[in-house]
Amino acid sequence: MDIYVSNLSPYVANEDLINQFSKFGVVNSANVIFDKFTNRSRGFGFVNMPNDAEAQKAIQEMDGSSVEGKTIAVSKARPREERPARSYNNNQW
Template identity: 40%
Template sequence: MKLYIGNLSYRMTNDELNKTFSAYGDVLSTHIVLDRETQRSKGFAFVEFSDKQAAESAMQSLNGKELAGRTIVVNEARPKPARQRRAG
């Protein structure tokens, strides 16, 4: 199960994110989304768990909590919408 993590500190690292969420279960991956041009964090990330119960526990425990000075939002990640092809 994949979680969306919003309102992250721009200084947060994948290792710090992994350490925080690993307290709730086996984390398969963490991915902080970066701006393509500047390579700086966009302030959100995705964390994937191997176990749905662990992901739900992390979501319930961490949503609305402070992490690195910011109140984070934790939700189940939604599938990426299909992109429209440009005519031309």
């Protein structure tokens, strides 16, 4: 199950998420999302846990907990919403 983690401190790394969530079971992967231009954390990430029961327990226990001094929000990840492609018209600039 993919888990969405938000309100992360800019100092949280992938390894930190693995350490926090591995208390509840096996963690396949953890990925903090970074801005591609500034290379700074965007304040959210994803954790993948293969066992749904362990993932649900992690969501319940970790939601509202404090990591690196910030209260995080944890929920089941939802599929990304399709957004219309941006079109830039040179006449509008």
